[in-house]
Amino acid sequence: MYSEKVMDHFNNPRNVGEIENASGVGTVGNAKCGDIMRMYLDIDDNGIIQDCKFKTFGCGAAVATSSMATELVKGKTVQEALQVTNKAVMEALDGLPPIKVHCSLLAEEAIHAALWDYAEKHNIKIEGLEKPVNDISEKEEEEEEDY
């Protein structure tokens, strides 16, 4: 049911932990399943993400997607990190079962929340970044209503 890459990132998640004095920290959850993810970013003066760590209290797909997301944003600029969408994370993992797609949204939102925190702390505006939500299940409902 899961790709080899998903299993690999679930069994050996990369970049688990915290960053002390992180440039930005974002925490998001999904009230429907109760899963929570926290993402830490270390961003240098040139706006390059030097390090990224995460902690996930959640399902296997949430662990695998956050692990892959941290790998994808490392070394990127803030703007490039915005392109690390849940679709990009899923592609990098060779896909997720449809019922687990929502778990990858947690990773995308956690990155956005950490970037938002960074922008607020530095008094800057990141073009294209919307204010993140604490509970992504609210967002899912909005999306569902659009159909």
Ligand code: FES
């Ligand atoms: Fe909640 Fe996967 S079931 S994030």
